[in-house]
Amino acid sequence: MAESISSRQHQILDLLLNTKAGLSIDELAAQLAISRNAVQQHIDKLERDGYVKTGMLNKTAGRPVRVFVLTEAGINSFQKQYAWFSELLLSKLRQEMGVVALERYLHDLAESLAQGLLPQFAGKQGDERLAELIKIMNALGFKARLNTSREEPASIDAFNCIYHDLAQKFQEVCEFDRALITKLLEQDIEHLECMAKGGGVCKFRAKPSDTPNP
Numbered sequence: 001m002a003e004s005i006s007s008r009q010h011q012i013l014d015l016l017l018n019t020k021a022g023l024s025i026d027e028l029a030a031q032l033a034i035s036r037n038a039v040q041q042h043i044d045k046l047e048r049d050g051y052v053k054t055g056m057l058n059k060t061a062g063r064p065v066r067v068f069v070l071t072e073a074g075i076n077s078f079q080k081q082y083a084w085f086s087e088l089l090l091s092k093l094r095q096e097m098g099v100v101a102l103e104r105y106l107h108d109l110a111e112s113l114a115q116g117l118l119p120q121f122a123g124k125q126g127d128e129r130l131a132e133l134i135k136i137m138n139a140l141g142f143k144a145r146l147n148t149s150r151e152e153p154a155s156i157d158a159f160n161c162i163y164h165d166l167a168q169k170f171q172e173v174c175e176f177d178r179a180l181i182t183k184l185l186e187q188d189i190e191h192l193e194c195m196a197k198g199g200g201v202c203k204f205r206a207k208p209s210d211t212p213n214p
Contacts, residue, residue: 005077008032009042013051013074022067043068052078073091083165090170103172107179114183121184130154133184147203155192156181157201167196169200177202 005013015023015031023031029039046052047068055069094102119134130146134156137144141162147155166174174194181204184187188207193199 005046005051006043008034008038009046009051012039012042012046013070013077016074016170017068017078018066020069022069024065024067026065028068036096046074050074083163086163086166087169090166090173094170094172099172102170105164106172110176110179111183114180117184121186128155129185132154133181135183151156153205155203155205158195158204161195161202164195167194171196 010026011032015028025036025039025043028043029036032039041119043052047054050071051074052068053071054068057064057066090102093105097105117136120136121129124132127146134144134146137156137158141160142158143160144156144158147157161167161175174191174196178189178191185206190205190207192205193201193203196201
């Protein structure tokens with residue numbers, strides 16, 4: 001769950017998850033054995049943060065009663081098992097396809113993603129193209145930056161790996177990054193350092209274009 005949610009608010013979200021029709025302040029207070037005012041304060045915070053919203057009004061003895069239900073953000077605040085499921089898929093694919101075919105599959109997958117992103121690079125060259133790539137990588141969850149501090153060609157340094165655990169078990173996953181960066185830069189790249197192999201960062205650098213000898 002989201003870190004900003006208190007333990008009591010976790011309980012409220014859990015109750016609402018199990019009651020799709022929603023619960024009123026009084027119903028929540030009764031189930032949690034706390035005061036109505038305390039529940040109202042927690043609900044105000046959860047509603048302000050977008051985890052709950054007002055649901056349909058039920059009528060009790062002709063009187064409308066306001067209930068609260070989970071929003072999509074509230075539902076998504078519960079723990080997911082994406083990494084476990086991804087590992088299951090990759091394990092099955094590797095078993096059925098083999099290492100080489102799996103790497104090729106991930107390469108093609110990255111190129112397919114890149115195809116939809118290429119319009120953002122239209123008319124951009126050199127540093128502008130690199131800056132756009134960094135922007136996209138950060139939007140995907142990387143903490144990436146352009147490293148120009150050394151007396152060597154600029155590199156793209158990612159200080160996290162968004163699928164680090166998977167990449168440690170399935171190093172074919174790194175081909176996804178290589179293929180994506182290559183396609184978006186429209187230039188071959190070198191994968192100089194890899195966190196999944198014990199590196200401090202994931203470092204990529206565009207290979208210099210071959211120039212004919214004079």
